[in-house]
Amino acid sequence: MIRPRKWLPMPLLSVLLLIVWLLLMNGVAFGHWLLGSFLAIVIPLITKPFWEAQPRIKKPWLMLRYFCRVLLDIVVANLEASKVILDPRGRARPAFIEYPLELQENFAITMLASTITLTPGTVSAHLRMDGKTLLIHALDVGDIDDMKRHIHERYERTLKEIFEC
Amino acid sequence: MLDFALKISVALFAVAVVLNLYRVAVGPSLPDRILALDTMYVNSIALIVLFGIWLGHRTYFEAALLIAMLGFVSTVAVCKYLLRGDIIE
Amino acid sequence: MIALYTLMEGVIAFFLIAGSIFALIGSLGLARMKDFYMRLHGPSKISTLGVGCVLLASIAYFSLLASGPSLQELLITIFLFITAPVSAHLLSKSALHQKLAYDSRTRGNPEELQDDDDERTLEEASQGSSKLP
Numbered sequence: 001m002i003r004p005r006k007w008l009p010m011p012l013l014s015v016l017l018l019i020v021w022l023l024l025m026n027g028v029a030f031g032h033w034l035l036g037s038f039l040a041i042v043i044p045l046i047t048k049p050f051w052e053a054q055p056r057i058k059k060p061w062l063m064l065r066y067f068c069r070v071l072l073d074i075v076v077a078n079l080e081a082s083k084v085i086l087d088p089r090g091r092a093r094p095a096f097i098e099y100p101l102e103l104q105e106n107f108a109i110t111m112l113a114s115t116i117t118l119t120p121g122t123v124s125a126h127l128r129m130d131g132k133t134l135l136i137h138a139l140d141v142g143d144i145d146d147m148k149r150h151i152h153e154r155y156e157r158t159l160k161e162i163f164e165c
Numbered sequence: 166m167l168d169f170a171l172k173i174s175v176a177l178f179a180v181a182v183v184l185n186l187y188r189v190a191v192g193p194s195l196p197d198r199i200l201a202l203d204t205m206y207v208n209s210i211a212l213i214v215l216f217g218i219w220l221g222h223r224t225y226f227e228a229a230l231l232i233a234m235l236g237f238v239s240t241v242a243v244c245k246y247l248l249r250g251d252i253i254e
Numbered sequence: 255m256i257a258l259y260t261l262m263e264g265v266i267a268f269f270l271i272a273g274s275i276f277a278l279i280g281s282l283g284l285a286r287m288k289d290f291y292m293r294l295h296g297p298s299k300i301s302t303l304g305v306g307c308v309l310l311a312s313i314a315y316f317s318l319l320a321s322g323p324s325l326q327e328l329l330i331t332i333f334l335f336i337t338a339p340v341s342a343h344l345l346s347k348s349a350l351h352q353k354l355a356y357d358s359r360t361r362g363n364p365e366e367l368q369d370d371d372d373e374r375t376l377e378e379a380s381q382g383s384s385k386l387p
Contacts, residue, residue, distance in 0.1 A: 026326045085283040095361040117339035126350050134325050137291045146356045170267035176374035177274035181281035196349040204297035214312045218307045226326050233330050237337040246347050248351050
């Protein structure tokens with residue numbers, strides 16, 4: 001990993017900006033690289049005061065595996081949710097679930113909430129002020145405790161490992 | 166084959182937009198209407214991309230990107246307004 | 255070469271149809287579900303995937319047309335997948351703030367939605383207060 005320097009406060013953001021610029025220009029000509037690198041260095045320097053502390057990703061490979069798993073889960077969850085919506089008798093079993101959080105870092109909680117919204121028939125609705133309870137609305141759930149365990153084992157544990165908090 | 170698929174696709178998206186319009190008109194509460202508008206802009210991105218495929222030209226890519234960004238920002242701004250009665254505190 | 259072209263055309267057509275069906279189901283969920291919290295599920299998940307499919311088809315089509323990778327649309331896809339949960343979260347937050355009614359079959363009774371009147375039973379009230387810091 002690249003260490004943060006004085007002229008390069010957030011290496012990850014810089015790399016991301018460069019990639020976005022190249023995608024936007026849709027080409028890898030020398031000029032695009034030059035302008036992209038310039039922007040990738042200047043933008044983090046200007047916006048530095050607005051950023052919170054950067055999360056440290058300890059295990060990038062685990063992160064990649066997590067993304068693949070979420071991508072697969074998105075497709076499965078969508079098929080399930082479509083089934084519920086298309087059901088003519090409307091036999092959904094909605095529920096509000098109060099999920100106790102173990103994660104503490106803001107960025108990790110954000111990622112968990114986004115994952116929950118995108119995947120298994122649930123939408124994260126509210127994070128209580130103390131930052132320890134996530135209110136989730138589920139569209140069709142049989143056993144609430146089962147759902148909690150599923151979220152914990154499939155997502156939260158991996159995120160905890162990635163960020164080690 | 167592609168031409169046929171494109172036509173069906175555009176028709177289905179048009180129906181989706183009509184359903185969203187129904188929710189905008191009927192929606193009993195404000196969040197309902199915002200949600201419907203949010204879905205509508207997502208669907209309109211798809212319609213623009215489909216139009217680009219139809220023309221075989223990528224002039225409209227920027228328009229789709231701009232709609233995505235402006236739609237997200239406006240949804241967030243209106244939600245913030247509903248939550249706090251103010252957008253920039 | 256022609257076989258590859260036909261195959262790619264089939265893949266693109268599949269993505270287009272699948273994406274538009276998903277988007278239609280998402281909007282159908284928005285139109286026919288009973289309460290706001292259930293309506294939120296369709297657009298936030300299914301419509302996003304539908305548009306993602308269409309964008310994938312667009313990437314494949316323009317890559318085929320220009321005979322080289324053309325990943326511009328990937329930007330919109332990633333942007334949508336990052337922002338859809340955020341706007342869904344904010345929408346449900348504002349719905350909770352306005353205390354929108356929910357379907358009677360919904361289990362669980364979050365304290366955000368409870369009225370401030372003393373309709374609550376004593377037990378619930380004591381539980382509620384124990385959660386305060």
